Amino acid sequence: MTTIDTTDTNDMPPQDPNAVSITINGRTVAARKGDLIIAAADSVDEYIPRFCYHPRMSSVGMCRQCMVEVEGPRGPMMVVSCMTPVADGQVVRTDTPQVKRAQEGMIELLLANHPLDCPVCDKGGECPLQDQAFSHGAGESRFVEEKRHYEKPIAISDLVFLDRERCILCDRCTRFADEVAGDPLISFTQRGNNTQVMTFPDEPFASYFSGNTVQICPVGALTASPYRFKARPWDLEQRESTCTTCSVGCRTVVQSSRDELLRYQGVDSDPVNWGWLCDKGRFNFQSTNSDDRLSSPQIKSGDSFAASSWSDALESVARVIRHSREGSVAILGGARGTNEDAFMWGALADAAGITMRDAQLDDGLPASVFSYPQATIDSACAGGTVILLAPDIKEELPVLYLRLRDAVQKKRIRLIEISSHETGLTKYAWKSIRAESGTAASAIPALMAQADISTQLASGPVVVVAGRPNLAESASHTMDAIAAVVAVAPSATVLPVLRRGNVRGALSLGLAPRNDNDAATILEASAKGNVDCLILLGADPLSDVADVDLARRGIAGAKFVVAIDTFLTASASHADVVLPAAAYGEKDGTTMNLEGRVTSVVQKITPHGTSRADWMIAVELLTLLGHESNFTTLSDIQNAISAAVPGFGSTTTAVAIKRDGVVVSVTPPSSAPTATSVAAPRNSYEFRLDLSRKLFDRAIGTITSPSLENLATEANVFIHPLDLDRVGAAEGTNVRVSNSHSSIVLPVRASSSIPRGTAWVPFNQIGADVRELVRRNESIIDVRIESM
Amino acid sequence: MARLTEENIRLAREIIGRYPKARSATIPLLHLAQEQDGYVTNEAMSHIGELVGASSAEVFGTASFYEMFKFEPVGKYLINICGTMSCALMGAEELMHHAEERLGIKMGSTTADGKFTLERAECQAACTEAPCLQVNYRYRYRVTPDQLDTLIDDLSAGTLSSEIPAHGVVASVRQHIPAERGVGAVAPGLVTENPVWLDGKAAL
Numbered sequence: 002m003t004t005i006d007t008t009d010t011n012d013m014p015p016q017d018p019n020a021v022s023i024t025i026n027g028r029t030v031a032a033r034k035g036d037l038i039i040a041a042a043d044s045v046d047e048y049i050p051r052f053c054y055h056p057r058m059s060s061v062g063m064c065r066q067c068m069v070e071v072e073g074p075r076g077p078m079m080v081v082s083c084m085t086p087v088a089d090g091q092v093v094r095t096d097t098p099q100v101k102r103a104q105e106g107m108i109e110l111l112l113a114n115h116p117l118d119c120p121v122c123d124k125g126g127e128c129p130l131q132d133q134a135f136s137h138g139a140g141e142s143r144f145v146e147e148k149r150h151y152e153k154p155i156a157i158s159d160l161v162f163l164d165r166e167r168c169i170l171c172d173r174c175t176r177f178a179d180e181v182a183g184d185p186l187i188s189f190t191q192r193g194n195n196t197q198v199m200t201f202p203d204e205p206f207a208s209y210f211s212g213n214t215v216q217i218c219p220v221g222a223l224t225a226s227p228y229r230f231k232a233r234p235w236d237l238e239q240r241e242s243t244c245t246t247c248s249v250g251c252r253t254v255v256q257s258s259r260d261e262l263l264r265y266q267g268v269d270s271d272p273v274n275w276g277w278l279c280d281k282g283r284f285n286f287q288s289t290n291s292d293d294r295l296s297s298p299q300i301k302s303g304d305s306f307a308a309s310s311w312s313d314a315l316e317s318v319a320r321v322i323r324h325s326r327e328g329s330v331a332i333l334g335g336a337r338g339t340n341e342d343a344f345m346w347g348a349l350a351d352a353a354g355i356t357m358r359d360a361q362l363d364d365g366l367p368a369s370v371f372s373y374p375q376a377t378i379d380s381a382c383a384g385g386t387v388i389l390l391a392p393d394i395k396e397e398l399p400v401l402y403l404r405l406r407d408a409v410q411k412k413r414i415r416l417i418e419i420s421s422h423e424t425g426l427t428k429y430a431w432k433s434i435r436a437e438s439g440t441a442a443s444a445i446p447a448l449m450a451q452a453d454i455s456t457q458l459a460s461g462p463v464v465v466v467a468g469r470p471n472l473a474e475s476a477s478h479t480m481d482a483i484a485a486v487v488a489v490a491p492s493a494t495v496l497p498v499l500r501r502g503n504v505r506g507a508l509s510l511g512l513a514p515r516n517d518n519d520a521a522t523i524l525e526a527s528a529k530g531n532v533d534c535l536i537l538l539g540a541d542p543l544s545d546v547a548d549v550d551l552a553r554r555g556i557a558g559a560k561f562v563v564a565i566d567t568f569l570t571a572s573a574s575h576a577d578v579v580l581p582a583a584a585y586g587e588k589d590g591t592t593m594n595l596e597g598r599v600t601s602v603v604q605k606i607t608p609h610g611t612s613r614a615d616w617m618i619a620v621e622l623l624t625l626l627g628h629e630s631n632f633t634t635l636s637d638i639q640n641a642i643s644a645a646v647p648g649f650g651s652t653t654t655a656v657a658i659k660r661d662g663v664v665v666s667v668t669p670p671s672s673a674p675t676a677t678s679v680a681a682p683r684n685s686y687e688f689r690l691d692l693s694r695k696l697f698d699r700a701i702g703t704i705t706s707p708s709l710e711n712l713a714t715e716a717n718v719f720i721h722p723l724d725l726d727r728v729g730a731a732e733g734t735n736v737r738v739s740n741s742h743s744s745i746v747l748p749v750r751a752s753s754s755i756p757r758g759t760a761w762v763p764f765n766q767i768g769a770d771v772r773e774l775v776r777r778n779e780s781i782i783d784v785r786i787e788s789m
Numbered sequence: 790m791a792r793l794t795e796e797n798i799r800l801a802r803e804i805i806g807r808y809p810k811a812r813s814a815t816i817p818l819l820h821l822a823q824e825q826d827g828y829v830t831n832e833a834m835s836h837i838g839e840l841v842g843a844s845s846a847e848v849f850g851t852a853s854f855y856e857m858f859k860f861e862p863v864g865k866y867l868i869n870i871c872g873t874m875s876c877a878l879m880g881a882e883e884l885m886h887h888a889e890e891r892l893g894i895k896m897g898s899t900t901a902d903g904k905f906t907l908e909r910a911e912c913q914a915a916c917t918e919a920p921c922l923q924v925n926y927r928y929r930y931r932v933t934p935d936q937l938d939t940l941i942d943d944l945s946a947g948t949l950s951s952e953i954p955a956h957g958v959v960a961s962v963r964q965h966i967p968a969e970r971g972v973g974a975v976a977p978g979l980v981t982e983n984p985v986w987l988d989g990k991a992a993l
Contacts, residue, residue: 185843188850201845202831 023091038082038093039067049095050104050137052111052129052219053171054083057275058180063172064111066133068103070094079103101137108138114149114194115220116166124221126234130169149194157187157199158206160226160280160708161215165197168222174198174214181277183406183429184208198222209399209696212283213276216266227284227708232258241268241660243592243600245337245502245585246282246702249378249400250594252660253278255286255586255605262286262586262606270661272379273594279399280709281696286586287706289609294567295581296610306569306579311611314578315618318534319625321561321577322353325533331357331523331559334540335512335615336501338582339590339602341638342615343503344646346538347511349619352628357532359520360507362545363777365469365499366476368513369671373487376464376494377596377664382408385461389418390441390482391468391498395425396695398498398595402426405466415457419445419482421471421691422719422761423754431457435756438474438689439781442481449489463490468498472547472764473692475780498595500694505669506593510646512538513669520546521777524555535559538615539582541570541701544765547692549772550742565618567609568701581612588614589635593665599649600662686740686783688720688760690774698765715748716768719761720786722751730788737787738762743773749786760784791832793840797821801840811841819852824957828859856910857926859956864899864906866944867956869923872909875916879931884920885909887934891941904945906956925956 019034025047032041037060042049053063062084070077071085072092079099094100112134119125154162170189175198179185186206190199200206206214215225239256244265251274256264265283269276298314299306322330332350335343335358343360350358381387382404395402406429408414415431418424419441427433432454436444449455467483469476487493499505507513514520524542526532528551535556542552556562556575564573565580573579587608591599608614616638623630632638642649648667697703697712704710718738720728728749730736736749738760747762747769755761762771775782793801801821805814815837822833829852835845852858859867870888872881885896885907892905899906915921918930922937929940943949 179847186846188844188846190850190853192854199846199849201834201849204845 021087021089021091023087023089023093025093026095032087034087036087038069038071038080038085038087038091041087042069042082042093042095047095049082050108050133051083052133052169053173055173055176055217057269057277058173058176060084061172061176064107064169066104066107066111066137068100068107070097070100104137105139108134109142109144111169112138112142113144114166115169116148118167118221122167122221123224123229124167124218128221129219151197154224156205158208158211159712160284161206161211162224162226162229163198164222164224167220168198169220170196170198171219173217173219174223177210177214177217178206178208180410181403181407182208182210182213184210187214209279209281209395210277210403212278212280213267216276216278225284225708227287227706228264232263237263238605240603240605241601242586242603242605243594243662244278244282245592245602246279246285247398247500248498248502248504248595249273249398250502250592250596250598250600250662251278251282251400252600253282255603257586257605260606262289268660272377272661273598274400275404277400277403279696281399281703284708285702285706287708288567288702289584289586289606291568291705293569293705294584294609295569295573295579295612297581298611299569299579301577311580311613311621314580315621315625318536318563318578318580319622321534321563322622322626325561327354328356329531329533330355330536331527331532331534332512332536332538333359333362333520333523333542334538335360335507336504337539338503338507338615339588339592340503340506340510340599340642341590341635342538342619343507343510343512344638344642345616345619345623345632348641349623349626350511352623353626356515357518357523357526358512359514359518359523360504360512361499361501361520362540362542363476363519363521363524363551364472364545364547365501365504366467366479366497367519367671368508368669370467370480370483370495370497370499371505371508371668372671373465373483373493373495375597375666376496377598378404378496380462380494381405381464381466381496382414383462384413385415386457386463387414387416388463388465388486388493389416389420389424389426389430390470390479390486391420391466392470392500392693393420393424393426393695394466394498396693397468397500399696401498401595405429417454417457419448421474421689421759422756427754437756437759438471438691439478442478442485445482445485446489449486455489458490463493465493465495466498467495468500471691471693473690473775473782475777478780496595503592505595505597506591506599508669509593509597509665509667510642513671515670521548521551524551527556528554528558530558530560532559534561534563537562537564537566537572537576539566541566541572543571543575544699544701547764547772547775548777549770549775551777565615567612568705570701580618581610582618583608583612583614587612590614590616591639594662596664597666598662598664600660686785687758688724688784688786689758690771690782690784691755691759691761692764692771692775692782693761694764695766698763699767700765713766714763716762716766716771717750718747718771718786719750719752719755720759721755721757722753724757724786725749725751728786728788730786735789737789738771738774738784739787740774740782740784742776745769745771745773746789747771760786791826791830792836793818793822793833794825797825798840801837805841812843815841815843815848815851816855819848819855819858823858827865827955827957828862831860862899862903863956864904865955866904866924866953867906867908869908869910869913869926870896871911871913871915871919871921873912873916875912876920879919880933881920884922884932884934884937888937888941891938905941925953927953 021032049067051067060083062081067082068079069082071080151165154164157163215223236258237256239254242255244251244253252268252270253265267276267278297308300309409429418430418433421438546552562576563578564576565582566573567584586605589604620632735746804817805811818837834848838845838848896907896909
């Protein structure tokens with residue numbers, strides 16, 4: 002969009018100096034200065050054909066399809082409507098014979114080299130080229146010569162295939178990769194008739210956002226492996242929903258055929274995802290279709306499980322809860338479910354006197370982070386300063402990374418990143434400051450007092466994007482760091498970036514820890530034999546709790562373990578009763594994203610086997626435990642939520658189901674702030690352990706999605722190149738990483754993204770498990786690295 | 790030696806310094822890489838990307854637009870015979886056949902000894918002198934098959950090496966403008982005076 006010049010004088014209505022009135026096909030259209038003709042036409046449903054124009058990307062005028070006629074001083078002239086801004090009094094015609102001739106000519110040119118293999122093309126039926134050839138084409142071609150031929154399709158990444166014959170060179174995918182994703186790994190190569198989109202030789206299009214290029218491709222040139230030859234668009238049924246892979250809550254449309262999930266597409270929600278999805282969120286629906294899903298309740302007999310009926314399984318769980326000592330039942334998890342799931346489990350816990358509950362697994366932040374004035378994604382991206390005290394946003398909340406990156410690129414905000422190693426946002430940061438784990442809070446006062454930083458902070462709003470940067474570092478360090486920033490910038494708002502899909506909803510609707518009994522405390526109590534019944538509500542402590550020793554002792558110490566899950570996870574396999582849960586796409590409800598935005602999630606397919614939504618299981622148990630329950634449908638629960646949760650108000654699905662949802666203001670019960678932890682001085686171990694997540698790891702939803710399961714990498718320990726020399730190990734060789742708790746062997750890699758003295762290990766990759774070295778009662782973890 | 794050598798990295802940094810935006814140096818650096826290795830290697834393109842802040846794919850996209858950049862080894866002497874209209878009418882096809890027979894290779898390939906590469910070129914803007922060809926971008930006009938034989942003999946014998954440097958060397962003598970005489974990286978809008986190299990002469 003062009004810059005808006007507010008000094009221009011004309012006879013506008015005085016209330017809006019940027020208002021412009023133009024005429025399109027005789028209709029008067031209100032627009033704003035800087036709008037493009039094509040956007041103004043869209044606003045009144047005057048459709049102008051287009052291929053390259055995309056409202057979320059800059060215009061390039063590449064395909065020339067959107068030619069229209071504009072009245073000029075020397076009569077009508079043809080302009081490209083995606084490159085021409087509106088002007089007051091402009092007269093635009095989109096349907097004259099001349100325009101039609103130009104548009105038909107463009108279609109004929111674009112089709113000259115197009116193979117017209119629509120019958121075998123996945124795009125057929127939803128193809129802008131096919132559709133517009135019918136609606137705006139001449140219907141026949143004069144091109145009788147041999148068309149271009151290329152080897153096809155070629156894999157440009159693990160997920161995306163390119164058919165160069167079908168490509169019309171609209172520049173959408175390459176523009177997306179460069180402008181939106183910041184991964185310019187594909188580019189136009191060659192020239193003239195040979196121009197083609199290509200990667201660098203042997204450097205695949207390994208972007209976390211590659212699936213978006215498939216969605217925005219206006220022809221069948223880019224296809225994604227999970228959907229290739231799976232269905233025809235006219236066989237797909239779809240419902241609009243919200244992705245719950247992470248807590249950004251991107252709007253999606255869930256598409257299925259014959260009761261099988263087949264594809265997710267991004268939907269443009271202005272305050273959230275702008276139509277984009279990350280590849281994990283786009284493709285991990287495959288796990289819902291996995292053959293490894295739990296299909297019936299399982300009761301452990303001896304060392305193995307036996308399938309059981311729901312009534313037997315639920316009765317055995319109810320019996321255990323009834324006979325448990327007072328205060329010895331615990332619920333871990335719930336962040337994977339819907340708001341309704343969380344509310345019903347919270348209600349069950351309240352009714353049954355279950356005080357031990359936590360929706361997080363000691364891998365987030367205490368609910369007190371919600372006590373700060375809260376920011377939204379839009380408010381963080383609107384202007385001012387954003388301070389990152391967070392994990393690598395690109396790895397954990399990829400679409401939030403797109404939004405923040407966009408705000409930086411458009412010079413709306415400045416990022417100040419305080420992190421223990423370089424992240425995906427480092428190169429976009431105004432200041433990127435390395436602070437060793439455990440030292441950020443104490444470094445912040447001096448940092449914020451620097452002249453340029455304090456001037457910047459005073460220049461506009463300040464938003465703190467706060468999450469758990471290092472799983473081997475106590476959450477209290479991050480809470481202290483947030484407090485330190487707020488002490489300097491008292492009007493700062495906080496955008497909590499806790500990772501799990503509905504963690505904020507679960508904490509807000511009844512599954513926040515009571516009386517400081519967080520997950521770690523619960524597992525500790527369990528290890529001591531004080532938990533008679535441990536309910537894992539879609540939680541897998543053995544895979545997710547950073548202190549794996551604590552998780553093991555906790556699970557082993559529980560007298561009876563109930564796992565409610567979609568898969569037989571590491572923890573579920575230790576359970577006494579396993580109840581199959583309905584997965585994403587198999588249940589209706591609402592979810593809450595990291596801003597507190599409530600949107601709908603929908604059921605598209607029948608739940609696998611006899612699996613049930615979590616809320617139904619809670620309702621059944623409530624009845625079995627002898628409590629009166631009036632909940633039979635989802636709307637009963639939604640009404641109860643509106644009545645019971647202050648701040649939720651009338652946000653029922655009727656409101657939330659709208660695309661952009663509603664931001665509610667619910668502050669979960671917050672635990673007392675954890676005691677301030679001063680960074681422990683270095684002991685004899687010379688490396689500080691930095692344990693953080695990458696987008697693709699061995700998480701159950703990823704490894705059960707065939708297209709994603711190979712994207713996790715081998716576990717490595719990354720250290721600074723000079724540290725590698727000091728350790729005396731060669732790149733890629735095994736080193737011993739040890740501390741007083743344990744010792745593991747990992748290949749070592751040099752990376753200049755890691756400061757000296759820090760050892761970064763990505764979480765949950767293939768190979769040795771660095772969590773063996775983590776103990777949660779130590780607020781930071783130091784290790785020794787020795788060559789072998 | 791695929792990435793730029795230490796000497797060339799120094800030169801590359803100097804070239805980059807002459808542009809307001811580092812990316813603008815991409816093409817000069819591609820020439821530098823081609824001069825170094827005789828063709829542009831993948832490693833050199835990645836290296837150039839690192840130096841100018843572009844991805845390897847972007848450097849490749851730019852480089853592959855231009856005929857003058859080669860991505861596999863070419864001979865010491867690249868013979869481009871023009872095949873466009875005027876030259877075609879004046880016997881370019883015959884010349885090409887003769888060249889193929891003389892060197893024992895097809896158009897578009899390189900002799901086994903790595904000395905000659907034959908290419909068919911589009912118009913070289915010397916239609917009045919058709920048929921024309923270029924050896925490492927040095928013109929030869931109104932070339933007959935006999936003259937082509939003589940040219941190949943001379944090139945083989947090395948008698949033309951002062952006039953025609955090996956492929957990849959754009960200029961036989963590199964022009965090096967000292968920094969203090971260079972215009973430097975100045976945004977066009979800020980230029981108000983004549984460039985220093987005019988040395989007080991009247992502006993154009």
